Amino acid sequence: MSSSNPLRDAADRRLPRIAGPSGLVIFGVTGDLSRKKLMPAVYDLANRGLLPPGFSLIGFARREWQDEDFAQEVHDSVKEHARTPFREEVWQQLIQGMRFVQGTFDDDNAFEQLKKTIEELDKAQGTGGNFAFYLSVPPKFFPSVVQQLKKHGLADQKEGSWRRAVIEKPFGHNLQSAQDLNKVVHEVFPPHEVFRIDHYLGKETVQNILALRFANTLFEPIWNRSYVDHVQITMAEDIGIGGRAGYYDGIGAARDVIQNHLLQLLALTAMEEPASFDADALVAEKTKVLGAVKLPKDLGKETVRAQYAAGWQGGEKAVGYLQEDGIDPKSKTDTYAAVKLEIDNRRWAGVPFYLRTGKRLGRRVTEIAVVFQRAPHSPFDHTATEELGQNAIVIRVQPDEGITMRFGSKVPGTSMEIRDVSMDFAYGESFTESSPEAYERLILDVLLGDSNLFPRLEEVETSWRILDPIEEYWDAHGKPAQYEAGTWGPVEADEMLARDGRSWRRP
Numbered sequence: 001m002s003s004s005n006p007l008r009d010a011a012d013r014r015l016p017r018i019a020g021p022s023g024l025v026i027f028g029v030t031g032d033l034s035r036k037k038l039m040p041a042v043y044d045l046a047n048r049g050l051l052p053p054g055f056s057l058i059g060f061a062r063r064e065w066q067d068e069d070f071a072q073e074v075h076d077s078v079k080e081h082a083r084t085p086f087r088e089e090v091w092q093q094l095i096q097g098m099r100f101v102q103g104t105f106d107d108d109n110a111f112e113q114l115k116k117t118i119e120e121l122d123k124a125q126g127t128g129g130n131f132a133f134y135l136s137v138p139p140k141f142f143p144s145v146v147q148q149l150k151k152h153g154l155a156d157q158k159e160g161s162w163r164r165a166v167i168e169k170p171f172g173h174n175l176q177s178a179q180d181l182n183k184v185v186h187e188v189f190p191p192h193e194v195f196r197i198d199h200y201l202g203k204e205t206v207q208n209i210l211a212l213r214f215a216n217t218l219f220e221p222i223w224n225r226s227y228v229d230h231v232q233i234t235m236a237e238d239i240g241i242g243g244r245a246g247y248y249d250g251i252g253a254a255r256d257v258i259q260n261h262l263l264q265l266l267a268l269t270a271m272e273e274p275a276s277f278d279a280d281a282l283v284a285e286k287t288k289v290l291g292a293v294k295l296p297k298d299l300g301k302e303t304v305r306a307q308y309a310a311g312w313q314g315g316e317k318a319v320g321y322l323q324e325d326g327i328d329p330k331s332k333t334d335t336y337a338a339v340k341l342e343i344d345n346r347r348w349a350g351v352p353f354y355l356r357t358g359k360r361l362g363r364r365v366t367e368i369a370v371v372f373q374r375a376p377h378s379p380f381d382h383t384a385t386e387e388l389g390q391n392a393i394v395i396r397v398q399p400d401e402g403i404t405m406r407f408g409s410k411v412p413g414t415s416m417e418i419r420d421v422s423m424d425f426a427y428g429e430s431f432t433e434s435s436p437e438a439y440e441r442l443i444l445d446v447l448l449g450d451s452n453l454f455p456r457l458e459e460v461e462t463s464w465r466i467l468d469p470i471e472e473y474w475d476a477h478g479k480p481a482q483y484e485a486g487t488w489g490p491v492e493a494d495e496m497l498a499r500d501g502r503s504w505r506r507p
């Protein structure tokens with residue numbers, strides 16, 4: 001779909017994109033995501049002048065709160081987590097449109113109350129009937145909330161206004177469940193009004209992959225099998241599962257991170273140049289490259305799953321996964337997953353893409369490392385280059401956003417000795433503007449109806465097609481390997497790369 005607003009398409013893209021009359025309903029507003037990310041993002045957007053004057057925010061949850069209690073909760077979360085400074089005048093304007101609706105998801109009266117509240121805000125705040133419903137709730141409730149919206153006429157698309165659904169991840173836990181969920185959602189909302197969140201796509205550094213590749217001439221000529229040896233995509237967390245046992249156990253690292261974030265990073269790194277940056281063109285290229293992903297022949301050797309065992313992290317003792325509160329001591333859930341994928345097309349044939357993610361690893365870092373082949377011939381003698389690694393371009397997605405290029409350079413002195421050096425671009429040093437939070441960008445895009453940064457169903461389905469056979473193999477074969485908390489994962493993952501004559505980066 002191209003943007004729903006052709007006039008905006010023609011507009012100068014440097015002008016601020018300001019949402020038109022609209023409101024946001026957050027289901028699960030008392031949850032962790034809402035408090036840490038969504039409510040602060042709404043305030044930051046307001047503070048940057050990107051929301052319309054009558055913007056309205058409705059919280060829906062079970063607590064017996066009044067509007068004032070909800071406003072106080074938003075206030076506290078903004079003070080604690082917002083990116084931009086607190087300004088009383090912005091806050092005073094924002095609370096004019098803040099309302100709370102109390103109820104559970106099966107409570108018809110609560111949805112009727114929500115309907116009344118929206119109608120009242122349309123009149124009082126001029127929201128024009130335009131509302132986005134953000135489902136920040138446990139995934140098992142996605143279908144019931146969507147069906148309640150339909151039952152109470154809240155999803156009706158009226159002439160001249162819109163109703164949108166924003167659905168958090170995970171979108172299903174395998175291909176079949178993703179398709180089932182989609183069926184329910186599309187019976188209620190038209191496809192272009194459904195926004196599936198993969199918050200990685202809202203990150204500046206992830207969008208910058210496209211800028212790096214397609215706004216420059218330097219990189220694209222070498223971005224292929226003739227020059228690239230392999231690609232490593234890593235998302236490492238240093239924390240354990242915290243209080244999220246209920247969510248995590250049975251899901252695991254591969255479903256939680258590889259199916260969405262890492263395969264999206266692979267798609268952006270490997271896809272062909274889209275004809276334009278319209279959502280349709282982007283999705284077509286991402287889906288095409290994901291569709292060309294080839295699973296390893298030997299899933300036993302070329303995938304690894306593991307669980308963290310007790311260890312030390314940041315000077316503190318960490319318990320193993322099976323000893324965490326709320327975890328079944330016989331759980332086979334993966335807290336670490338690594339897979340080797342190839343892409344069956346002319347650009348990438350024979351180039352492995354190694355993807356890994358894990359909890360309780362050495363450091364919190366997300367990066368894409370494009371590692372280049374060694375020079376085909378070296379005029380230097382072996383001792384000159386024995387410490388020289390392979391050239392690499394590393395896109396650092398978080399935490400210290402930027403790009404590093406690694407190449408060999410002569411060590412100062414009278415002998416010829418060549419060693420790795422790096423050249424660094426850091427966002428913080430090159431730009432005075434700080435990067436908006438991913439959720440700021442994504443909420444604004446929802447209100448603008450701009451779906452470029454939201455995975456479409458085709459991509460979600462294709463990603464499950466990649467992961468499902470791996471999960472099925474793991475279910476049928478043995479137990480997860482183990483790794484000590486605070487290390488860089490299981491020895492089996494090191495062996496997987498060693499068999500290819502390679503090793504994981506230690507970021």
Ligand SMILES: NC(=O)c1ccc[n+]([C@@H]2O[C@H](COP(=O)([O-])OP(=O)(O)OC[C@H]3O[C@@H](n4cnc5c(N)ncnc54)[C@H](OP(=O)(O)O)[C@@H]3O)[C@@H](O)[C@H]2O)c1
Binds near residue numbers: 033139
């Ligand atoms: N947290 C993250 O960083 C993160 C990251 C990525 C994706 N997500 C996704 O975002 C969504 C929300 O995550 P979360 O971490 O915020 O979850 P959470 O802390 O468990 O919050 C869930 C919310 O749903 C509400 N809720 C649960 N059952 C309900 C019911 N029967 N009726 C009414 N309300 C009910 C809870 O209200 P009560 O307060 O009344 O229990 C709470 O507001 C999930 O889909 C998750 O997968 C979260």
